[in-house]
Amino acid sequence: MMAEAIIRGVVTKKLLPASVIAVGEPVPARREALVSRYGVQAFAGNVDAVEGADVVVLAVKPQYADEAMAGLTGRLPSSALVVSIMAGITIERIARAVGHRSIVRVMPNTPAQYGEGMSAWTATAEVSEEQADDVRSLLSALGRQVNVASEKYIDMATALSGSGPGFVLLFIEALVDAGVHLGFSRPIAEELAIQTVLGTAVMARESGQHLAILRNAVTSPAGTTAAGLYELENGRLRAVVSKAVAAAYARCIELGK
Numbered sequence: 001m002m003a004e005a006i007i008r009g010v011v012t013k014k015l016l017p018a019s020v021i022a023v024g025e026p027v028p029a030r031r032e033a034l035v036s037r038y039g040v041q042a043f044a045g046n047v048d049a050v051e052g053a054d055v056v057v058l059a060v061k062p063q064y065a066d067e068a069m070a071g072l073t074g075r076l077p078s079s080a081l082v083v084s085i086m087a088g089i090t091i092e093r094i095a096r097a098v099g100h101r102s103i104v105r106v107m108p109n110t111p112a113q114y115g116e117g118m119s120a121w122t123a124t125a126e127v128s129e130e131q132a133d134d135v136r137s138l139l140s141a142l143g144r145q146v147n148v149a150s151e152k153y154i155d156m157a158t159a160l161s162g163s164g165p166g167f168v169l170l171f172i173e174a175l176v177d178a179g180v181h182l183g184f185s186r187p188i189a190e191e192l193a194i195q196t197v198l199g200t201a202v203m204a205r206e207s208g209q210h211l212a213i214l215r216n217a218v219t220s221p222a223g224t225t226a227a228g229l230y231e232l233e234n235g236r237l238r239a240v241v242s243k244a245v246a247a248a249y250a251r252c253i254e255l256g257k
Contacts (some may be wrong), residue, residue: 001061001110001113002059002085002108002110002112003023003057004113005040005058005112005113005117005142005212006059006108006112006138006141006142007021007023007034007040007109008038008113009037009115009138009141009142010138010141011039011114012095012115012141013141015060015137015138015141018038018039018040019039019040019041021038021040021041022040022041022042022048022049022050022051022053023040023041023042023043023049024042024043024044024045024046024047024048024049024050024068025042025043025044026044026045028044031043031044031097035130035207040218041124042190045071046068046069046071046072047072047075047230049069050072050075050076052077052079053076053080053082053249054077054079054080054081055080055082055083055134055138055219056072056076056081056082056083057084057085058082058083058084058085058086058094059085059086060086061086061087062066062086062087062089062255062256063255064086064087065089065094065097068217069094069097069098070097072097072098072100073097073098074099074101076098076099076100078104080100080102081099081102081104081131081134081135082094082098082102082104083102083105083106083135083138084102084105084241085102085104085106085107085108086159086224087107087158087162087252087255088155088252088253088254088255088256088257089105089107089255089256090151090208090256091103091105091122091124093256095124096201101124102124102126102127102128102131103123103124103126103127104121104122104123104127104132104135105121105122105123105154106119106120106122106123106130106135106139106154107119107120107154107157107158107161107162107253108139108142108162109161109164110165111143111164111165112142112143112172112239115138115141115142115143116143117142117143117144118143118146118161119139119142119143119144119145119146120145120146120147120148120153120154120157121135121137121139121145121146121147121148121154121160122147122148122149122150122151122153122154123147126200132147132215140242155249155252155253155256156249158252159245159246159248159249159252160248162248163248167241167244167245168197171197172193172197173193174232174247175193175196175197176189176190176191176193177189179192179193198224215229
């Protein structure tokens, strides 16, 4: 999904023509779909896909990291940039596997499919400023991006923004179910809940105000919001969210090992 989101963003934003994008994809039906949908080149093996590449993106689940990187040692152009979006797989492990040191590790998230993603990234010392600019352009095609100082923050971002959409979607589901319980039809409850979360996120981003100030502005004394917030705090919502992010972080570290 993330690999396709990157292709879509690059092609849609006209950063590169589709004809210069090569994909290594072992599933025939998937190769055919990508060629038909975007006009990219597609190969059954990764070695063929990386030939002469300026940028090589490793976009597989961490469980398949070794398989995806197998055979790439000595096959990457010396000037190539390796970009990994594999959760938990360290830069050092990638460098050993592919025999290359110009590496950027990125953690994007699934809203990138719609140009509203959030990506955190860090680079090795061997990555040139020009290559770093290319990374910024690539990730900006998927949404917003932030460069972090060291690799430890990528694992943190994996837990917060990488896994975050799953947590937010569960919260939206809970809002929808609550609306249905009150008496709304599910389609109306979904529209109300989704637009409320979307609008609130935009307000939080664009206002520039502290989140607590915005929350207080909608919380009248002894009002409806105050009553609902009391139950959320009483149910230890903050603690549960903190534990969820911590669990995701621990799993990310485990996957890396």
